[in-house]
Amino acid sequence: MPGSALRLRDLRKAYQDVVAVNGIELDVEAGECFGLLGPNGAGKTTTIEICEGLTKADSGEVGVLGMRWETDADELRQRLGIQLQETQLSEKLTVIETVRLFRSFFRQGPETSAVIAQAQLEEKQNARVGGLSGGQKQRLALACALVGDPDFLFLDEPTTGLDPQARRQLWDLIDQFKLAGRTILLTTHYMDEAQRLCDRVAIMDHGKVIALGTPRELIASLGAEHVVEFSAGEVDVEAVGRLDGVRSVRSENGSVLLQVTELHRAVPALLAELARQGVALTELSTHSATLEDVFVTLTGRHLRDE
Amino acid sequence: MSKTDHPLVQLTLVRFYEFVREPEALFWVFVFPLLLAAGLGIAFRNRPAEVLKIASVAPELTQALRREKLLDVQEFSAAAAQEALRTGKVALLAEAGPGGTVEYVYDDTNPEGRAARLLADRAVQQAAGRADPIAASDQLLREPGSRYIDFLIPGLLGMNLMGSAIWGLGFAIVDARRKKLMKRLIATPMPRQYYLLSFVLSRLVLLVVEVGALVGFGMLAFQVPLRGAVVPFAILCVLGSLSFSALGLLIASRVRTIEAASGLMNVVMMPMWIVSGVFFSAQRFPDVVQPIIKALPLTALIDALRANMLQGASLAQIAPQLGVLGAWMVVCFTLALKLFRWR
Numbered sequence: 001m002p003g004s005a006l007r008l009r010d011l012r013k014a015y016q017d018v019v020a021v022n023g024i025e026l027d028v029e030a031g032e033c034f035g036l037l038g039p040n041g042a043g044k045t046t047t048i049e050i051c052e053g054l055t056k057a058d059s060g061e062v063g064v065l066g067m068r069w070e071t072d073a074d075e076l077r078q079r080l081g082i083q084l085q086e087t088q089l090s091e092k093l094t095v096i097e098t099v100r101l102f103r104s105f106f107r108q109g110p111e112t113s114a115v116i117a118q119a120q121l122e123e124k125q126n127a128r129v130g131g132l133s134g135g136q137k138q139r140l141a142l143a144c145a146l147v148g149d150p151d152f153l154f155l156d157e158p159t160t161g162l163d164p165q166a167r168r169q170l171w172d173l174i175d176q177f178k179l180a181g182r183t184i185l186l187t188t189h190y191m192d193e194a195q196r197l198c199d200r201v202a203i204m205d206h207g208k209v210i211a212l213g214t215p216r217e218l219i220a221s222l223g224a225e226h227v228v229e230f231s232a233g234e235v236d237v238e239a240v241g242r243l244d245g246v247r248s249v250r251s252e253n254g255s256v257l258l259q260v261t262e263l264h265r266a267v268p269a270l271l272a273e274l275a276r277q278g279v280a281l282t283e284l285s286t287h288s289a290t291l292e293d294v295f296v297t298l299t300g301r302h303l304r305d306e
Numbered sequence: 307m308s309k310t311d312h313p314l315v316q317l318t319l320v321r322f323y324e325f326v327r328e329p330e331a332l333f334w335v336f337v338f339p340l341l342l343a344a345g346l347g348i349a350f351r352n353r354p355a356e357v358l359k360i361a362s363v364a365p366e367l368t369q370a371l372r373r374e375k376l377l378d379v380q381e382f383s384a385a386a387a388q389e390a391l392r393t394g395k396v397a398l399l400a401e402a403g404p405g406g407t408v409e410y411v412y413d414d415t416n417p418e419g420r421a422a423r424l425l426a427d428r429a430v431q432q433a434a435g436r437a438d439p440i441a442a443s444d445q446l447l448r449e450p451g452s453r454y455i456d457f458l459i460p461g462l463l464g465m466n467l468m469g470s471a472i473w474g475l476g477f478a479i480v481d482a483r484r485k486k487l488m489k490r491l492i493a494t495p496m497p498r499q500y501y502l503l504s505f506v507l508s509r510l511v512l513l514v515v516e517v518g519a520l521v522g523f524g525m526l527a528f529q530v531p532l533r534g535a536v537v538p539f540a541i542l543c544v545l546g547s548l549s550f551s552a553l554g555l556l557i558a559s560r561v562r563t564i565e566a567a568s569g570l571m572n573v574v575m576m577p578m579w580i581v582s583g584v585f586f587s588a589q590r591f592p593d594v595v596q597p598i599i600k601a602l603p604l605t606a607l608i609d610a611l612r613a614n615m616l617q618g619a620s621l622a623q624i625a626p627q628l629g630v631l632g633a634w635m636v637v638c639f640t641l642a643l644k645l646f647r648w649r
Contacts, residue, residue: 052493054649077495084493088485092327093320104316105496148495 004066005030005152005183006051011060013046020046021057022207028200030151033174033184035198037191037291039301043207044187045085048156051185052082065152078106081150083141085157091130095121098129099143106148119143119173135166142173153177155186159193171196191291203295210298218294223247224259227293228266231255231283232274239277243269248297259289259297313496317504318511324478325512334473335516339466340523343459346585347528350454358422359395361387364402370433371400374425398422400430451531451616459524460611461584466516467543468578468604471550472557472571474512475505479558480567489649498648506551513547521615534614538621542614542628546607549631552638553603559645578604606630 006028013021021043028034036044049055050062053069053076062069067076089098099112110118116125119139124132132140138158145153158174159167174197177184188194194201195215203211203218211218219225224247231254240256241249245266247259260266263286274281296302325331359378362368371379382390382399390396391411397419398412408430412419482488491501524530532539557574561567581595582588582604591599599605610627613619621628 054489054493074495077493080493082490082493084486084490086486087490088487089490090320090324090482090487092324097320097323100311101316101320102494104311104313105494107495144490 003030004028004063005032006034006065006185007061007063008047008051009061011047011050011062012058013043013050013055014058019207021050024060024204024207024209026202026209026212028183028185030183031181033178033186033197033199035194035201036185036187036204037189037194037198037201037295038187038204039189039295042204044189044204045156046207047204048154048185048187052080052154053077078148079151081145081148081153083145083153083155083158085160087141089129089137089140089144091128093129094126095129095132095140095143096125098140099147102144103147109147109149112147115143115146118146118176120169133166135162135169138162138166138170139173142170150182152183152185155184157187157189159188159190167193191295195291201291203291203298205295205299211294215291218291219289222259222289222294222297224261225289226260226263226266226286227289228258228260228263228270228284228286229255230258230270230281230285232281233279235274235279236277240270240273243273245269250296255283259293314500314504314507317496317500318507321478321504321508322511325474325508331474335466335470335512336519339462339516339520343455343462343520343523344527346458347455350458358397358418358425360398360400360422360426361390361396362400363387364400367400367402367408367430371426371429373433374429377422377425377429398426400426451533453528455524455528456530456616457587457612458585459520459528459530460615461608463517463520463543464546464582464604464608464611465579465584466520467513467546467607468550468575470512470516471509471547472554472575474509475551475554476558476567476571477564478505479555480561480564483558483562483647483649484564486649492648502555505555506548509547509551510544513543517543530615532615533618535618535620538619538624539611539614541621542607542610542624545628545631545635546603546611549603549607549635549638552635552642556638556642556645559642560647578602581605583608601630603631603634 004027006026008024008026011021011024012019024043024047036047038044046055050057051064053073064076065079069076093101095116096112099115103109103112103115109115116122119142121136121139121143124136129137129140142155142158145155155174159170162170171193174184174186178197186197198215200212200214201218202209211221213221235256237249237251237256240246240258243266245260245262247261250257258266258270267286271281292302357376357378359380360371361382362371362379363382363384365381368379368381371377380390380396387396387399391399397416398410401409401411403409408427410423410426412423414420479488482491492498521530521532525532553574554571557570558567561570581591581599582602584604588596588599588605588609600609606627610619610624613624613627
């Protein structure tokens with residue numbers, strides 16, 4: 001099912017005191033897993049809720065599955081699967097009752113039991129929602145989004161607040177939807193999540209898209225695949241920045257971060273330079289460049305700085 | 307897709323599960339009214355020919371007074387008698403006045419005091435030789451329907467219908483809004499009118515149980531009569547419950563927090579608990595405010611319930627009250643739909 005799943009043009013939305021979305025343009029292809037990555041307050045949730053038909057944009061164009069909310073709301077609601085950020089499902093109902101309720105709203109879709117199996121909640125199907133763990137609740141929310149066999153799945157911060165194991169379990173589920181060829185739009189402020197799940201990512205800040213591309217492209221745009229972080233005494237940072245293969249230098253909380261192209265050449269050069277300056281290393285680490293580094297380079301802030 | 311998979315059926319079932327799985331709600335809706343009826347029924351039960359306690363400070367009076375079987379005469383010293391009167395242990399104090407006269411000390415705003423005055427004086431006068439010119443005899447009528455418990459059960463029934471409709475709808479809706487569950491539901495193709503309708507339907511089902519429990523208890527434990535026809539009674543209960551559901555919906559139409567909702571509900575219900583004649587007749591309030599009191603939905607419901615249950619009033623006879631309830635239902639429901647906030 002090739003074609004455009006989502007088309008946003010010059011989307012704007014302001015609340016009383018803050019501009020939440022400030023001229024966003026996006027295209028999501030059918031079958032793609034697209035991520036909106038950004039810190040809290042970047043406008044991700046407002047954007048996704050406009051796409052879901054829950055919030056009205058002040059201006060701009062929203063096309064979902066080739067339809068528009070103004071004219072095709074009923075049809076769109078049948079074809080979208082939605083998981084909201086903070087929904088608390090009724091604690092007194094059981095898992096199966098909750099799924100059955102949501103299933104009853106859609107004219108077509110899989111059997112209740114099939115959805116529960118898909119969300120790996122068979123063992124819990126007669127348990128009250130109030131007694132589920134955070135990961136199980138999130139998988140139930142996902143099950144409720146799947147009951148209508150949606151063409152387009154919206155996931156708003158699907159793993160926020162979950163422990164690492166529950167996150168991985170949810171990621172595996174999302175992987176299955178990708179394999180099944182569903183279109184997914186998800187928001188997250190975890191760069192590893194976006195990197196792991198998304199075919200393409202839009203990095204958002206202050207209501208704008210500040211970078212767009214595949215995770216690989218975005219990281220490559222740094223021009224450096226590796227980040228070297230070290231702590232030492234009084235370092236001449238400028239001299240370090242002139243070293244061969246170092247693309248940029250930044251000091252942060254008493255340590256120095258270098259973006260480098262070739263790790264095997266940059267590290268010996270760095271050690272030689274520090275020896276020349278006569279300062280002793282107290283700490284040295286390296287990692288492959290991530291979307292977090294992209295965000296830091298673009299904004300000077302971390303994703304989870306609040 | 308089977309019939310039970312219809313969204314309205316599912317939504318109503320969910321309402322039902324949520325209610326039944328809340329032990330506190332079950333207590334307040336079903337058990338509490340029964341306890342209240344039992345407690346008040348026992349406290350205000352009609353005692354066999356009530357005996358009034360009075361005090362006498364003169365031995366010659368005591369003898370005369372003791373001939374009256376409806377009086378329990380106790381002799382006191384003057385100081386102790388005053389004390390007993392002040393604290394309500396006796397309703398009246400009889401003293402010997404100068405020159406063979408009698409003086410009664412009592413509170414004339416207290417019906418017991420006035421009754422004791424009549425009985426005591428009759429006993430004293432008859433002991434002194436008064437003969438009644440006209441012979442009189444008593445025919446005693448003690449019939450269910452005129453006791454306090456008969457007055458109380460329709461009052462409690464009305465109060466219960468109001469409380470369960472307003473609380474049931476109000477809290478559930480505000481809670482769903484607060485937890486963003488309502489927002490999640492409107493993101494699905496769920497027809498929105500079904501959501502509201504499910505509250506009304508589950509209310510009507512529970513209504514049968516609620517009314518049955520309270521009225522059944524009154525009939526079995528206290529022989530409270532149900533003299534009116536069943537159909538007008540059922541219409542009255544359903545219409546009453548619908549009006550209060552509409553009122554509950556209106557209260558919950560915009561509120562986002564449980565605290566604000568419960569404050570609003572109390573503001574709406576408290577005045578009606580007091581003035582609408584649940585525990586005592588609404589006629590006791592001044593004439594000026596009677597038109598306002600009569601226009602309140604709880605007054606209309608309770609008046610009509612009493613007329614139906616105790617006097618066997620027909621549908622035509624309770625038409626004015628049905629009109630009041632209907633008007634409240636239409637106005638509140640229309641306003642609620644206009645104001646309702648889905649998120």
